[in-house]
Amino acid sequence: MVASSDHEDHLKRDRATRNFVTAEDVARLAGVSRSAVSRTFTPGASVSADVRHRVQEAAKTLGYRVNRLARSLISDQSNLVGVVGANLSLPFMARQLDELSLALLNRGMQCLLLNAAEAEQGITPLIELILEFRVRAIVVMSGSPPSAIIDECVANSVRVILVNRQADDAEADTIISDDLGGARVAAERLLRAGCRRIGVVGSGARTPTQVRRRLAFVEHIEEAGIKSAVWASGETTYETGIEAAKGLLTSHELDGVFCVTDLLALGFLDGAREMGRRVPEDLSVIGFDDIPQSAWASYRLTTVRQSMSDLTGSVLAAIEREMHGKETKLVHEVLPVELVERATVRPMS
Template sequence: MVKAFVTSVDVAQRAGVSRSAVSRTFTEGASVSPEVRRKVLQAAQELGYRVNRLAQGLNNSSSNLVGVVGANLSLPFMAKQLDMLSIGLLRRGLQCLLLNAADARSDIAPLIELIFEFRARAIVVLSGEPPMSIVDECLANGVKLIVINRQLARSDTDIILSDDIAGATLAAERLKAAGCRKVAVVTSGSGTPTQLRRCKAFSDVMTAAGTDIVVWHDGPTTYETGLKAARELLSDRQIDGAFCVTDIMAIGFLDGARNDMGRRVPEDLSVIGFDDIPQASWRSYELTTISQSFEVLTEAVLAALDHELGQSVITNVPVALIERSTVRR
């Protein structure tokens, strides 16, 4: 038989006080006499009582929960982002309510509606784009909506964007400096706004410089997609540079180039990624990449929690070129 949780009624009976006195004791700022507080805390310790924060939140207009909606959570970039965000929320006394949008296809509305049922004080969207009806519902219910790397046609949500255009420009300039004459741009078939921005900005710089470019896009945003791109592209021996719009695809591309296509990196082929995931610095890759600060991104989300509801703040996460060993010097 499963033992039932100790309730506030049990604590009240042990302390010889009312249930409301127990509730006030564990409610920040509530009025309770020192003697009653002492009795309640002693009884709670003896019984092993813990406050039911979920029930407490449901009794209030909002809880200490922050809903986080994301897909592809196993990808290194998403995993690192979620790791740092959940730690940051805990340090603020908030809890992360994670909902995996992997099976939501393009419609994440049902997941966000589920978060409403928990009286979450804010919703952070890591993947996907919330429909405008959900934005309206967030405002109507006093729920802060924070969207990462999505630009909505509204001015009442907090938007956090990596500086994709600046990053892709840095990558293009670096491959130009390496003397690359024909360059491949590797993207997945997901068509996310982030990948599209990076691809276009990079292509614009290369086209303006008169550099031949080949744009390749197919499959999900995975290591295997990068591997496939290398096998399909590098039979063209004239390709001497590649910009992969995410590091995970760049790592797959590197393995395909070296192990399957017999290319020497960086002597025959220069490769740049984007994101600076932890694996990019591994000794087997030493990937030159565009870094966006996970710390700055996390702080931007936490700062957005304090913005007034309906106030829109667009935060750009700065980027930097991280030189390692996959581009000719």
């Protein structure tokens, strides 16, 4: 009894100096070596049933949790995956992050989220910060990291996966939706609806996907001998969609409009309706993304869909693809898109 009491006091003193219970604390209570504790918590390691039980009881009593930081020190890598994104409230981004973070967790990886909303000097500092955590991979959903920082990641055996942006000769994996194909589908659908006075709505953002979609659409429409009216200013918001409607529909008599994102399209729809345009009778509208709100009864937007689960699946595959020494097999994947017909485009003419 007296020995036991001294024993407990000793434990309390150790806890006071450090926040977390250590394997040493557990070993003492269980009456085994610290090594036995380690082996008990290491899958596949050799430990007798008796020792295992005593260790587990002691660990439970003390509330012991393995220190993943210390573990990662040994392997020189954590199971953290850095995820860089901005505009996380936007429906498309939010859904991407939702699905990616869940998929990572299900694969035993943890999501270290870096919000790039205020990364005015580019995302290089964020990536440098992420590297300090010895992440396994970095998924870039927003921003375009320069080659130099990507090369540094690769030198440290950290995969960089760019989502919906190009790599510019750097050794990054890229997973892109077929923006060109989607723009073509949208162009053809408007032409098939009989539209001849056509507009395209982008934003002021130099986001590669948006620029690609806009330019490809304009090109396809020009192949039909039609010159598109272009809106390309403002932020990528619903409000910009409204402004675009006010701006384009005041100076043009349009009968068909392609918006490079659904959010722009929903704003455009509301703006057009406020100006008395009937959709799709007077004006057809197509978006791109297929965010949840596009299916809402007040909108029923016809849009080009990029499959979120394909995207997430490809990101995971890229993360888990083995790196063979210094020679990296890069992934450059273009995901198919498809037209989702709802109510904002006239039937074929």
